[in-house]
Amino acid sequence: xxxxxxxxxxxxxxxxxxxxxxRNRSEMANPLLFFVLVITxxxxxxxxxxxxxxxxxxxxxxxxxxxxxxxxxxxxFRSDFDDGTLEQMLLSAHPVPVLVLAKVTAHWLVTGLPxxxxxxxxxxxxxxxxxxxxxxxxxxxxxxxxLSLIGSIGVALTVGLRKGGIILSLLVLPLYVPVLIxxxxxxxxxxxxxxxxxxxxxxxAFLFLALSLSxxxxxxxxxxxxx
Amino acid sequence: MFKWFVKWFHRMGSPPHFYRFAGSWxxxxxxxxxxxxxxxxxxxxxxxPPDYQQGESYRIIFIHVPAAWxxxxxxxxxxxxxxxxxxxxxxxxxxxxxxxxxxxASFTFLALVTGSLWGKPMWGTYWVWDARLxxxxxxxxxxLGVIGLYGAIDEKRVAGRAVAILAIVGMINIxxxxxxxxxxxxxxxxATVTKMDKPSIHWTMLVPLLLMALSFKVYFxxxxxxxxxxxxxxxxxxxxxxxxxxxx
Amino acid sequence: MSALLQTRDLxxxxxxxxxxxxxxxxxxxxxxxxxxxxNGSGKTSLLRILTGLSLPESxxxxxxxxxISEVGADYYEQVNYVGHHDGIKRDLTCLENLxxxxxxxxxxxxxxxxxxxxxxxxxxGDNYVATLSAxxxxxxxxxxxxxxxxQLWIMDEPFTSLDxxxxxxxxxxxxxxxxxxxxxxxxSHHDIxxxxxxxxxxxxxx
Numbered sequence: 001x002x003x004x005x006x007x008x009x010x011x012x013x014x015x016x017x018x019x020x021x022x023r024n025r026s027e028m029a030n031p032l033l034f035f036v037l038v039i040t041x042x043x044x045x046x047x048x049x050x051x052x053x054x055x056x057x058x059x060x061x062x063x064x065x066x067x068x069x070x071x072x073x074x075x076x077f078r079s080d081f082d083d084g085t086l087e088q089m090l091l092s093a094h095p096v097p098v099l100v101l102a103k104v105t106a107h108w109l110v111t112g113l114p115x116x117x118x119x120x121x122x123x124x125x126x127x128x129x130x131x132x133x134x135x136x137x138x139x140x141x142x143x144x145x146x147l148s149l150i151g152s153i154g155v156a157l158t159v160g161l162r163k164g165g166i167i168l169s170l171l172v173l174p175l176y177v178p179v180l181i182x183x184x185x186x187x188x189x190x191x192x193x194x195x196x197x198x199x200x201x202x203x204x205a206f207l208f209l210a211l212s213l214s215x216x217x218x219x220x221x222x223x224x225x226x227x
Numbered sequence: 228m229f230k231w232f233v234k235w236f237h238r239m240g241s242p243p244h245f246y247r248f249a250g251s252w253x254x255x256x257x258x259x260x261x262x263x264x265x266x267x268x269x270x271x272x273x274x275x276p277p278d279y280q281q282g283e284s285y286r287i288i289f290i291h292v293p294a295a296w297x298x299x300x301x302x303x304x305x306x307x308x309x310x311x312x313x314x315x316x317x318x319x320x321x322x323x324x325x326x327x328x329x330x331x332a333s334f335t336f337l338a339l340v341t342g343s344l345w346g347k348p349m350w351g352t353y354w355v356w357d358a359r360l361x362x363x364x365x366x367x368x369x370x371l372g373v374i375g376l377y378g379a380i381d382e383k384r385v386a387g388r389a390v391a392i393l394a395i396v397g398m399i400n401i402x403x404x405x406x407x408x409x410x411x412x413x414x415x416x417x418a419t420v421t422k423m424d425k426p427s428i429h430w431t432m433l434v435p436l437l438l439m440a441l442s443f444k445v446y447f448x449x450x451x452x453x454x455x456x457x458x459x460x461x462x463x464x465x466x467x468x469x470x471x472x473x474x475x
Numbered sequence: 476m477s478a479l480l481q482t483r484d485l486x487x488x489x490x491x492x493x494x495x496x497x498x499x500x501x502x503x504x505x506x507x508x509x510x511x512x513x514n515g516s517g518k519t520s521l522l523r524i525l526t527g528l529s530l531p532e533s534x535x536x537x538x539x540x541x542x543i544s545e546v547g548a549d550y551y552e553q554v555n556y557v558g559h560h561d562g563i564k565r566d567l568t569c570l571e572n573l574x575x576x577x578x579x580x581x582x583x584x585x586x587x588x589x590x591x592x593x594x595x596x597x598x599x600g601d602n603y604v605a606t607l608s609a610x611x612x613x614x615x616x617x618x619x620x621x622x623x624x625x626q627l628w629i630m631d632e633p634f635t636s637l638d639x640x641x642x643x644x645x646x647x648x649x650x651x652x653x654x655x656x657x658x659x660x661x662x663s664h665h666d667i668x669x670x671x672x673x674x675x676x677x678x679x680x681x
Contacts (some may be wrong), residue, residue, distance in 0.1 A: 003581045012578040021568045084560025092579035093552035168373050174368040175400050178407035224388045227529040
């Protein structure tokens with residue numbers, strides 16, 4: 001029997017990770033819950049004045065998304081590292097970056113995509129201008145995969161460490177800055193009724209750049225972590 | 228020519244050879260550094276005329292600008308070492324990479340401090356979210372990430388490869404971060420005071436500035452050599468050449 | 476017949492300590508290499524270098540005369556590695572785990588229920604791995620030898636938490652593999668008796 005083709009291996013691993021996530025579905029809600037909680041803290045801290053909240057809503061939503069994504073990152077490789085399946089993945093006959101991409105995609109589908117569901121609700125609670133809802137969803141759709149992809153490099157570098165958590169945030173958050181800038185600015189611009197084409201195109205560019213480069217870096221980092 | 232270079236490259240890669248080479252160059256470099264610094268500071272603080280807008284306070288650029296240049300330059304050195312580490316697995320490149328990080332972080336910190344000191348007379352506060360200061364701050368975080376990651380991994384050969392990957396990833400991201408921040412700044416701040424109109428700078432200011440830039444580069448090499456020598460001794464403490472060095 | 480798996484001047488350094496150097500091994504088809512040595516003598520390091528997971532300080536591992544870094548995927552296809560970790564997922568059933576193993580390697584046309592029977596896990600196919608005992612998990616980990624086609628088996632303490640009967644069963648499986656022209660590298664604290672096979676011993680403590 002021949003080994004699976006590359007796309008078959010990709011889909012197989014993606015399905016496996018989704019199945020595993022589904023079997024641990026109680027954990028799936030955690031990033032989402034964190035996202036909502038952080039945003040709830042802001043009106044409590046700075047007061048519930050509608051104009052102010054509407055003004056800072058894009059920034060708050062995206063900072064919370066950044067933190068939620070970062071907290072969930074560790075899950076990409078942690079359990080596979082602990083039980084040795086990661087080792088077997090690196091020894092597989094398939095190119096590791098493709099397998100990495102499958103795992104990151106699964107992780108994003110489970111932790112990044114659900115933010116789409118609650119974001120409009122939170123935007124409404126913060127009084128964000130209704131014209132900006134479409135762009136808000138679009139930035140989450142384009143931005144969160146970039147966060148997962150960049151984050152996977154950081155996790156791969158720290159997965160072997162006993163105290164990787166704080167180091168991980170130090171490695172990953174500075175690299176998140178461009179996504180934060182362009183996504184919140186896109187929402188900002190859209191809220192004031194202007195087109196956000198420039199920002200959205202930049203985010204598309206980030207997404208393609210991250211898609212092409214980060215799996216390679218992650219694979220190299222995983223090999224390093226396993227040796 | 229190429230053959231000669233390859234041979235030289237390999238010889239430099241051997242720790243005992245580099246140890247001796249760096250040791251013999253240190254005194255000369257120190258002399259060059261002293262001359263450059265004295266000349267640069269004299270030119271900048273005494274000879275150069277005061278600025279017609281900013282008076283005397285602009286003179287901090289003779290430290291601030293070269294430090295900011297160094298902060299970028301050293302990260303580039305680190306990323307280049309990173310490539311050498313990953314491709315040729317050269318031990319010396321690992322050591323140079325990790326020894327550069329604290330020096331780069333210090334220059335970045337210096338650029339931040341001098342920048343905010345300069346900001347006080349210019350903008351009336353120590354900190355404004357100016358594009359260059361902000362990217363410099365993020366660069367500092369990138370440096371601290373490299374140092375932190377290296378410290379967290381016990382096996383040093385593995386740590387060397389980890390920071391090599393991180394330095395290369397950082398290098399690809401630095402221009403993106405830099406231009407994002409610049410673009411963000413133009414959007415939120417309106418026109419801030421441009422710090423320096425580079426093309427129109429007078430030569431009496433330019434010459435000391437370049438002298439200081441050179442002197443900082445030489446300082447980097449001196450500091451790097453010393454750190455690399457110490458790190459090599461530590462890493463190779465069980466090898467024969469270190470033993471012989473301390474017996475004699 | 477030329478050697479399948481070779482090492483050339485292999486040197487391994489961990490934490491500034493030379494574990495072994497100038498190691499030249501050559502294994503032909505049908506040979507089994509038993510790596511022996513005290514704790515910390517570099518058995519696991521050697522095995523991981525042979526798989527390509529770790530890099531040696533210097534030297535090369537050769538597969539059919541070519542360095543494994545050059546052979547790449549075609550080498551990994553030929554290797555089955557069973558390490559300290561079982562490499563199976565707790566939250567998947569035995570069958571799901573075996574399917575994953577097949578997807579990552581070069582699958583053999585074997586019914587997975589038969590494969591489970593071969594490692595004495597018949598009827599456990601739909602059980603979650605989390606419910607298995609340590610010995611059963613180990614047997615499932617070793618089932619990767621049955622469901623994928625690889626010429627080189629590298630195993631780190633494969634008999635951990637196995638009982639006598641299971642050990643005998645796997646030793647028989649090893650002998651069959653060697654007869655078919657396979658190569659095995661393994662470390663074990665247990666005495667291994669394979670009278671019919673061509674056993675090479677390597678002691679790292681000496």
